[in-house]
Amino acid sequence: MCLAIPARIVELEKDNAVVDAMGNRWRAKTTLLPEAKLGDLVLIHAGFAISLVDEEEAKETWQLLAEIADFDETSDKISG
Amino acid sequence: MLERIYKAQTTMDTACKTLGRQINIMEVCGTHTVSIFRNGIRSTLPRQLKLLSGPGCPVCVTDQSYIDIVLQIADRDDCIIATYGDMIRVPGKGGSLEKNTKANVKIVLSSEDALQLAKDNPGKIVVFVAVGFETTAPATAVVVKEAAEQNIGNFCILSGHKLVVPAMRALVSEKNHNIDAFLCPGHVSVIIRYGAFTEIVEHFSRPCVVAGFEPMQIIEGLAEICRQLTAGKAELTSVYKAAVTEQGNTTAQKIMAECFEEADGYWRGLGKIEKSTLKLRDKYSQLDALTRFNITETPGEDTSGCRCGEVLCGLIEPPECGLFKNSCTTENPVGPCMVSSEGACAAWFKYGPER
Numbered sequence: 001m002c003l004a005i006p007a008r009i010v011e012l013e014k015d016n017a018v019v020d021a022m023g024n025r026w027r028a029k030t031t032l033l034p035e036a037k038l039g040d041l042v043l044i045h046a047g048f049a050i051s052l053v054d055e056e057e058a059k060e061t062w063q064l065l066a067e068i069a070d071f072d073e074t075s076d077k078i079s080g
Numbered sequence: 081m082l083e084r085i086y087k088a089q090t091t092m093d094t095a096c097k098t099l100g101r102q103i104n105i106m107e108v109c110g111t112h113t114v115s116i117f118r119n120g121i122r123s124t125l126p127r128q129l130k131l132l133s134g135p136g137c138p139v140c141v142t143d144q145s146y147i148d149i150v151l152q153i154a155d156r157d158d159c160i161i162a163t164y165g166d167m168i169r170v171p172g173k174g175g176s177l178e179k180n181t182k183a184n185v186k187i188v189l190s191s192e193d194a195l196q197l198a199k200d201n202p203g204k205i206v207v208f209v210a211v212g213f214e215t216t217a218p219a220t221a222v223v224v225k226e227a228a229e230q231n232i233g234n235f236c237i238l239s240g241h242k243l244v245v246p247a248m249r250a251l252v253s254e255k256n257h258n259i260d261a262f263l264c265p266g267h268v269s270v271i272i273r274y275g276a277f278t279e280i281v282e283h284f285s286r287p288c289v290v291a292g293f294e295p296m297q298i299i300e301g302l303a304e305i306c307r308q309l310t311a312g313k314a315e316l317t318s319v320y321k322a323a324v325t326e327q328g329n330t331t332a333q334k335i336m337a338e339c340f341e342e343a344d345g346y347w348r349g350l351g352k353i354e355k356s357t358l359k360l361r362d363k364y365s366q367l368d369a370l371t372r373f374n375i376t377e378t379p380g381e382d383t384s385g386c387r388c389g390e391v392l393c394g395l396i397e398p399p400e401c402g403l404f405k406n407s408c409t410t411e412n413p414v415g416p417c418m419v420s421s422e423g424a425c426a427a428w429f430k431y432g433p434e435r
Binding site: 004028029031032033034043045046047048050051052053054056057060061064 | 164189190191192193212215216218219222267270271292293294295322323325329331332335
C-alpha cells in the first residue's frame with residue numbers, strides 16, 4: 001500500500017495532472033507537490049504526487065515493475 | 081551489480097562472525113516484505129541473519145474494532161462505504177465488507193475518488209475508510225480540507241491513519257527486545273523526512289537504514305545495518321537518496337498537521353500505543369464519521385486463534401501459527417496478514433517456504 005510509482009506529468013492544469021508510466025496513463029493530483037511542472041518525473045501514491053524523482057530511479061522502478069508483471073504472469077501460468 | 085552484491089554479502093558475513101549470534105533485522109514496510117520474498121533475498125543471506133516482517137502494512141495493523149465500526153456503518157441504508165481495495169476482505173467479528181451483501185461498498189483508488197463519489201451521490205452519505213501511514217494520510221487531509229471548503233455535507237471519513245515511528249518505539253521498548261535494527265520504509269520517509277527515525281537510533285541504539293524497494297537497495301540497506309552492528313554503532317542512514325530528502329515533503333507535513341492531531345490508538349497485535357494514530361482536529365469534527373454517527377471505538381479480543389499480532393511484532397513466523405495453511409489461506413483468510421498482499425502470512429503462503 002505504501003508503494004509509490006514513478007510517472008511523468010504529461011498534462012497539468014492547476015493541481016490536476018495526467019501522468020504516464022510505461023505507456024499507462026491516469027489522473028493524479030499535484031496538491032501535495034506544488035512545485036511539480038509539466039514534464040517532471042514524480043512519485044505517485046494513492047492518486048497524489050508526493051515527490052520529484054530522477055530519471056535513473058524511475059527507470060529502475062519501471063524495470064522492476066515490468067519484471068514483477070512478467071513473474072506474476074509466469075507464476076499464474078505455472079500454478080494455474 | 082555482482083560486485084555490489086558480493087561486497088554486501090561479505091559485510092553481512094563479517095557481522096555474523098563478529099557478533100557470533102543471530103542478528104534480527106526488522107523490515108518495517110510491507111512493500112519491503114513483498115520485494116524480499118519476490119526476489120528471493122532471504123535465501124541469499126547468511127543463516128544467522130534473520131529478517132522479521134514488521135507492522136508496516138496498514139491493512140495488517142488495523143484493529144478488529146475498526147473493521148467492526150466500518151461494518152456497523154455499512155449496515156446503514158443511507159451510506160456508501162468508499163474504501164481502498166485492500167480493506168474489503170479483512171474480517172471483523174461480523175464478517176467482512178466483501179461478504180456483507182447488504183453493504184453498499186465502492187472501491188476507490190484515491191481519496192479524491194471518494195470525495196467525487198459524495199458529489200455524485202447527494203442523497204447518500206459517503207464514508208471514506210481512511211487507512212494508511214504517513215504516505216496516505218496527506219491525501220486524506222487534502223480532501224478533508226476540500227470537503228470543508230466546499231461545504232460538502234454528505235462526506236465524512238473514518239480515520240484509521242497510523243504513524244510509523246510510535247510503532248517502532250513500542251516494539252523496541254516493550255514488545256520485542258530482540259530486534260537489532262530496522263530497515264525503514266522509503267516512501268513514508270519521502271513524506272516525514274528520514275530524520276524522523278532519529279529517536280529510535282538515539283534513545284534505543286538501534287541502527288535505522290532507509291531503503292527503497294528495489295532488491296539492490298534492500299541488500300545494500302541490510303549490509304549498511306550489518307556494517308554498523310559490526311562496528312557496535314547505531315546510526316541513521318539512507319540508501320534511498322533519490323527521493324528521500326532532509327526536509328521530507330513539507331507541504332504534506334503541513335496539511336497533515338492542519339487536519340489531524342496525534343491520538344492514542346489501537347493496533348492489531350501491538351495493542352494501545354500512545355500518540356500513534358491520527359484523529360481529525362475539532363474544527364473538522366463534522367467530517368469525522370465517529371462524531372457523525374456517535375460511535376465509540378471499543379477494542380475487542382480476537383478469539384479466532386489468529387496470531388497475526390505476534391507475527392507483526394516479529395515474535396513468531398507465520399508457519400508457527402496453527403491456522404496457517406490450515407484454515408487460513410489466501411483464498412479464505414482468517415487474519416489481516418493473510419488478507420493483504422503485503423502481509424507477512426500472504427508472502428510466506430505465496431513464496432515460502434524460505435529461510
